[in-house]
Amino acid sequence: MSFYKPTFRHPESPKNKLGLTTRAYEGPISTLCAGCGHDSISAAIVQAVWDLGIAPHRVAKLSGIGCSSKSPSYFLSKASGFNSVHGRMPAVMTGANVANGELHYIGISGDGDTASIGMGQFAHVIRRNLNMMYLVENNGCYGLTKGQDSATADEGSKSKKGAINPFEAIDLVALSLDLGATFVARSFSGDKEQLIPLIKAAISHKGFALIDVISPCVTFNNHQGSTKSYDYTREHAQAASVVDFVPTMQEITLEQVKGSTREVELHNGDSVQLRKLSDDYDPTDRKVAVNAVMNQKAEGKLLTGLIYINPEADDFHQMLNVSDKPLNQHDQQTLCPGASALQEINQGFR
């Protein structure tokens, strides 16, 4: 078995605006099961961050516990990282984010880490619109403990051993829309053409960006009767829109404006081009988005793509008026102004 990936790369590998090839964004070889959807997602993140031209060390990747939460080990070796307690990634993420708002924050979680043990933290980080990408590697089962149904397993889906799941699934997309998330998307690990632009848009979005990625567990949840398998997802995915991520400086080509498109500008001047598949879909209208999710679900379809975006909302930094300058760049006097400053604050509340 190879635990080592040769360092030779294609000599014509393209370079991004920093002059780096994707090799600078890779991680060590994955120890997840061969064929795991999570590895495809890692590769998509590598491609997206490379495409955006973000220096790898300007990214912080945080996770909880589970197969999903192992995966940050396998991309962006040069990024900062924190593997936190089960379901507690949002809390650690909030602290890191407040301390240094200049980094790009990638949170990787799974269906157990988010929809079960981490549900409380998940709900609150959405409310706070923390500036991060929250990517759920959703395989509908507990792969690390032999494939028991998770909270996102669909009602009626069959486990590998044949048991039918009697419980209603938590739909993370519908839930986040309800909780006020400002960027909500769903995708599939086996569809990088859709996933990579979504990750780029999510990283560029100011505020909380959820991507719920169906990521089949090849070992425990890729059989007949599963609703999170490669085959089932391919058959039932219904794209709300085709997303192209357009960086600030790039001219929109004819190809991209062809058809029914809508441009959504992001806070940093980048934009998202949406080629809509139906005319009545407006991804900036939350009510429309909620309806679309529900309607597709009623038809047994899985709505994918960029489902909702609100680029105007204030993020957590703005709401709390936190220092723009990272705390590690302030001098001692500013960070610890002393007893008199504390007294002054306390005085203000009297």
Next chain:
Amino acid sequence: MKATDISDPEYFHKVVDCQYACPAHTPVPEYIRLIGQRRYSDAYMVNWESNVFPGVLGRTCDRPCEPACRRGRIEEQPVAICRLKRVAADHKDDANVASRMPVIPTQKNGRKIALVGAGPASLTVARDLMPLGYTIDLYDENAKGGGFMRSQIPAFRLPEEILDEEVNYVTDMGVSTIYNHYVDSMNGLLAKDYDAVFVGTGAPRGRDLQIPGRDQAKANIHIGIDWLESVAFEHTDRIGKKVVIIGGGNTAMDCCRTAMRIGGEQVTVTVRSTYEAMKASPWEKEDTLGEGIPILPNHSPREFIVDDGKLVAMTFDVVESSYDEHGKRTIRETGDIITIECTDVIIAIGQDNAFPWIEKDAGIEFGEWDMPVVNKQTFQTTNEKVFIGGDAAFGPENIITAVAHGHQAAISIDLYLSGKSVSQQRPPAGINLASTKMGIHEWAYDSEVIEDERQQSTHVPVEKALQDRKIESELGFDIETAFTEAERCLNCDIQTVFIEAKCIECDGCTDICPTNCITFTANDEEASLRQKLSAPALNLTQDLYISQDLPTGRIMVKDEDLCLHCGLCAERCPTSAWDMQKYLYTVTKAGDRPAPLLVEQSGSGDKQSDKAA
């Protein structure tokens, strides 16, 4: 694009770049792996089956395989294939090899063949036909076999005992050697009771240079190949102190280095072309410079200067080479003239074929440039009993090409004498494609790609090497260096075989591939497909491996160009849609049977490796 037909033997053969480039199609990765396993005798036998002279070729081959080596495309230097071949020859167990020589039938088949010229082509024909029961007479004008391997390759590059050993493996099969006998008449030969005649007489006539002063200075002007032969057979044992060599091929390199060893003190090589455009192999040029011999490019010979009936100098026009957009060269004189003092000049500017002994009424048609008409596939002439191969067939090439000709000519002779069509009934290549899977993520080959750079073989110190023309100047690899170098081989014969029906399109292989070889995409024309892969497939000499349509309507496209054969795609594949399968391609020999497919089956094992184990 249409899906690739991997059942076509040539498809995977082409992926094994080194073997494909080799005229004799020696299974290079196969023997390199055996060297890595310290099975030198086995490695030697794989070579011997294919190229007959591993020890000779391991020192002197023109190495068409090395520029083709995939390693040279992913880093700077290819695998030192030639020197590894020498390792197999240097470290083999002689008794083991001797015990594995083919059994020669005592009951002959009643057919008698004459081979003219005991060079590599004729010896290969003898090697292939003796085990089939043919009776063979081998003619040569010299006292020993070997042809130009003996007469033109200096002993400091190819020690005599190495050559003797490999010539003897063939002649000891019971070939009747008629040495010291110059065949002066084809009709005379045909009048004897031979059923077929093979001509492997090489390209024996060195070109001359007719410029002013040539005749007056003739006592000190030598033709390169004749002079080398004269030194090899010890008719010449010294040369003047100041020697000028004219020519930029490997013969010129051999001449100057020989001159340094038998009295030359100021030896200079002059070439009309640029240094880069010289015909000599890069390593021969390096060895020449390493012995302190200057190579002067852009020198076009003008005149031999004779004083008092004796050669004293040569003059040269300094020229410039320029190339047009089609790569066509124009040489222009700059007007400068340079004089180089010299006592002797050796002219090594090429050689021609010559068949003064083949009568015009021998039934052999002669074509352009007075060369016999030879069929490029069968090596048969217009006289169906006469076959010509090696340099004699199409002009000067090299040893490995002569061997390849010999194999094909032997097949033709055997078909011809069995009453079969020499063109229609040629046997196909032997192929074998077998999985190397040993377990989950376990392969029967060392799949890890190591990052060592090309190893350099050591040389005898120049001062010592120049003392005696029989001291071999290059020492080859020791066992440890050989192992390191063998591990650099990428095992390009372990093929990535894709089984569409098993693929679930999870992208695992695309994500893991270090060199972005694999893409899943919509089908298209080749030109546009090459542009839209994970990394553009710009090397048009390398094929794209195209799958059948997959369930999502896409196809799998693999650019063979930079595949490291590391097996990671197969290890990442959850359904074993990728498999690493060893492909062994063997050129069929005379007798309508492929060469042994697996060396493991043909021998009793290697005594040295037994000891090591």
